[in-house]
Amino acid sequence: MVVGLLLVVALVDLESGDRIASVVGAAVGVLGLAVSVFALTRPASDPAVAGSRSVQAGGNIGRAVTGDNVRVTDPAPHVASGPAGQGPGANDTAVPGERGVSAGGSIGEAITGDGTRQQ
CATH class of the missing domain: 1.10.1220 (Arc Repressor Mutant)
Structure with a gap:
């Protein structure tokens, strides 16, 4: 040109x-x-996840497991469904670090340690 x-x-x-x-x-x-x-x-893209093995969702998370050798035998906790962005920390812009968990809604359970056993 x-x-x-x-x-x-x-x-x-x-x-x-x-x-x-x-x-x-x-x-x-x-x-x-x-x-x-x-x-x-254009629609907003999914939020970036900064840390390795971290989880970030715009809505609710029933169970997030980021640890090694984790044995979970009971079902994931029930998380009441609701509109995303209404839960605690919904307006936060922070992204989780290594093995961190972040959600726009509720988090039922987050297991981030190694070798965790639940019965």
């Missing part, structure tokens, strides 16, 4: 070059506006 504009400057008179530059500038401005509107209206 730059090479094309340089050729216009070198081969065409100043008045025509001014008109062409105005049209190109307007086209680039409209393209920039379209990209901005697209970026503002």
Whole structure:
């Protein structure tokens, strides 16, 4: 594009070059506006998880297990379903660290240790 504009400057008179530059500038401005509107209206992506083996959810979590050699025999706790983003810490922007657990709603149980046994 730059090479094309340089050729216009070198081969065409100043008045025509001014008109062409105005049209190109307007086209680039409209393209920039379209990209901005697209970026503002696209759906938000999932939150980033920072720590290794960490869990982060926008809603409720019944059970999250991040430890090694964990034996769990009872069923996951029941977590009342509700709209995401209403639970404690729903407005927090912090992401969990290593083996951390974060949710926009309720967390029934989080097991992050190694060798945990539940009966």
